[in-house]
Structure formats: C-alpha cells, structure tokens
Amino acid sequence: RKEVEQDPGPFNVPEGATVAFNCTYSNSASQSFFWYRQDCRKEPKLLMSVYSSGNEDGRFTAQLNRASQYISLLIRDSKLSDSATYLCVVKASSGDKLTFGTGTRLAVRP
C-alpha cells in the first residue's frame, strides 16, 4: 500500500462548481499534513497546511480525519485559475521528511 494515496482524476468541473479531493495516508503516526499545488510544467507550491480542527483560506477548506486517516480539500466557486494538480503531503513526525502523493488533477472549464 502506498504511504499517501490520491485519486489521480482528472476532475472536470464548470466554473463556479464546488469540488472536493480526498487523500488517504497509511502511517497512523503521521503528524503534519499539507496541500501543495502544481501548475502544468511548473514547480509545486505550498497551498495550505491542514490543522486538526480544519481550516479555511478563502475558497479553500482543508480537513483532517485522523480516525479514518484521510485529509480533504474543498474548493468552492471554482475559477479557471484553479486548474492544476493538487498534491497531498504528509510528514510522519517532527524533523521527518515529507511524503508526497501523486496528485489529483483538476480542470475547470468555462
């Protein structure tokens, strides 16, 4: 089983739609969770951290479910500029390296 698993997509949605991605992780000792965004032919960039109580940044909401070992990213009111690959990232413990999922591709159409 992969350490971090994501549905590769693509998720094709119209502008204005709400879309959600899930990511599961296998190590129950994982401590820190993140979503990175990667545009086509560009480098990954940190989108947001995921906190235990859930957190929001504008149209983006991230949630953590430790019992079921998954994190989610919800995007409301999708924009064309949201089209990208979203990478789920997990860190096992303090000082440990990051493990990246293979990414979920989102395509927002006009």
Add this chain to the structure above:
Amino acid sequence: DVKVTQSSRYLVKRTGEKVFLECVQDMDHENMFWYRQDPGLGLRLIYFSYDVKMKEKGDIPEGYSVSREKKERFSLILESASTNQTSMYLCASSVGGYEKLFFGSGTQLSVL
C-alpha cells in the same frame, strides 16, 4: 521571496556520462532537497541535506550522489547516467522543520 535556482531547464545527456545538476538558494535555508518527479509516481526524495557537508539518503539514492560545500548550493551528481534516470529533477529548500518547501523550476533530464 525565496528564490531557488536550478542551473538548467532542459538537459540531454548520453548513457554513461557524468551529470551535474546544480541548485542555489538565496534565503540562507539550512535544508536542501533533491527530488525526481515521474508520471504516476509523484515526487520521490533522492537525497537531502540539513547542513553544509551533511547529507542523508532519501527513498531512491541509488545511482546518485550529492555535494553541499556551501550553504546556498546543493549539487546532484549522476555518476554514470542511465536511461532510467530520465526524469524531471526538482531541488527544494526549507528552514526549520522541513514543512514549507520552496522548489526550483526543475530540470528535465533526458538520457539517451
């Protein structure tokens, strides 16, 4: 803004050649990383370094070595390039507990 600069955007080498990929960061970050990214496999960590002259193996170090003689520079070396090392190579840096990585724009290496 942090800038992580990789020396080449595209590189074509022949099997058996020694290849150097250079990475420089300008924010005095302690930690530097080399990843490769392949379709369907995601980003995989090759080597990382948390200090000058220090290095740690990542998940796939075989066939690679690294050098960190100065804090701002982290080099990835392919001692004898092989076709299965054709990939996108991404360098990254971070401060503190590795959580926010700043990536360079990547080097697409083709080994023929």
